[in-house]
Amino acid sequence: MGGVRRFALTKASAVDIPFHDYLEAKFALDGRSLNREVENEFARMLPGESPLVCLDLGTGTGASVLRLLGLSPETDLHITAVDRDRTLLGIAREGTAAFLRDRGFDVSAVPAGILSKKKGREVAVDFVCGDLRLFEPNQTFGSIDAIIAHAVMDLLPLTTMAERIARWLRPKGIFYSTVNYDGETVLFPIYTDEALENRILGIYDASMEERRVWDDNSGGARSGRRLHRVLGETGFEMIAYGSSDWNITPQRRTYRDGDAVCLTALLGMIRDEAARSGEFSEDMLDRWHRERSERLAAGELGLIVHQIDLLAEKV
Template sequence: MDAFEFNFQHYLEVKRSVDDLALNRQVWNVLVNHTRRTAHLPLKLLEVGAGIGTMIQRAWEWGLVDNAIYTALDLDPANLFYAQSALVRWAHQNRTHLEKKAGRYHLQKGQRSLWVEFLAADAFAPGQSPFQRGVFDGIIAHAVMDLVNLEAGLSTLITYVRPGGWLYLTLNFDGLTQFLPPLTPDLDAQIIALYHQSMDERRFHGLPTGGSTTGRALFVLGPALGLDLMAVGASDWVVSPRHGKYQPDEADFLRSILYFVEDSLSRQALISPTTLADWLAIRKEQIAHCELVFIAHQLDFLFRVPG
């Protein structure tokens, strides 16, 4: 029996290691080198859809922030509550000084300094912007753009960035999902097609979201909105057993992916519940025996705002 119970914060936790391997390091390095040449210090950063704060930790560990003020924004206060506790635990584990002052967290180690503010708000709410124009040097949107209307969302983010600032948009899904080994090829293809269709049917603020082809759409939309493409590269999720085992957290990550498939297809009601249940049962057994391989094609973009 599968005892797994989906929890969104747990999903964000277990996908940290998968994301670490997926993120395109060439694009990341272009971003780091670009920020090190800036005269705007402290760097003012906004992350939309910050979740439980794993990108904050990554930005510190991977050398993006040495002197910065970081606003972590998310729609769900539960995510941000979890993020604050996680930041405290992470700082202690990494022997990084952390104190809370006037509602903000201050990380310091040697000459490195990072102020973090958590904000529960909607960056994309029409006519209800939580920020003034041009207040940030850069914006991070990690696995976000396929969940919002692409043109409206990107246009909104551009207004928050100063001229010459940047947008770092990561893990933009681009139309390929694969579960291996194959079961019944026609059924596998049908389930994946319906899963992608569910992405394309999503709505946010009444508008269609980026959906299953967000990655390729950004190649066209970014320049059309006047953005300069500085770097782009693949950031595929690839989860596969190695030496007969998954890495820590990968099994729960895969179970979470199956939960999304089940939830999406159940809502559509375009496939027999029995057929779907049987397919899921086999895939869950494959996870239990460290046999399932999962691949999702995604793209990372770094854009510069003219000015």
């Protein structure tokens, strides 16, 4: 992601938008941005036998869990949802329980998460608070049917994670990775000082390229295309992939869903990374941020972010 987890790393942003509010605001944006052909193939490939065992990496407020519940076949379902932020997992747990109740499930709290039942069907979701560097699933290695990673692979060492995912999945298990940032953020209309904005956006991308995790390079600003290569090198067959670009643009000066909140947060992220670089004066960045924020308030500012969804099968 792109933007989701990058915001988590820059909580000192000058824009005071709580991280969980940002995640909630971008739920609809992510939903309409997902590549439908890749999503449809993922739904088609979900096994029909019970129980369907799934793992969600970097759960956040539970967006992928809700989408999986909407896509999964009418089988028993066991989801393990992992995130290092306990507050976000609490929101995910409440939202998942509400989602299931709305669909007629009898929902009970259990130590690991929630257990729900409806007409003989059982859906269990375990919420695990932990760092992915140390996480290992409770299931036997090679027994998970599907693993999901939404807007998180740009923060992780791709080869290390691909090898672990391959170990966790059963033969012919599937890995569905969505909204992988892939190197382009564009603002509209063109800024008066186009060269300045290009430098600012270049710094934004460079900050992701320079990030290291677990003593290794993260997926970074080209995580989509890099993940495509790495999966092929670690025992996966690529099934489907395609663009899942964010299109945060106004229509008749009105933003859809929570887009204005997302755009406000993204301007703050971009400004913060530019400020940390030391390459711009404070006055220069303040002027850029103020003018772009004024465009946003007037319903004139647009932003398009290039991202890639991938679906791969363990060979």
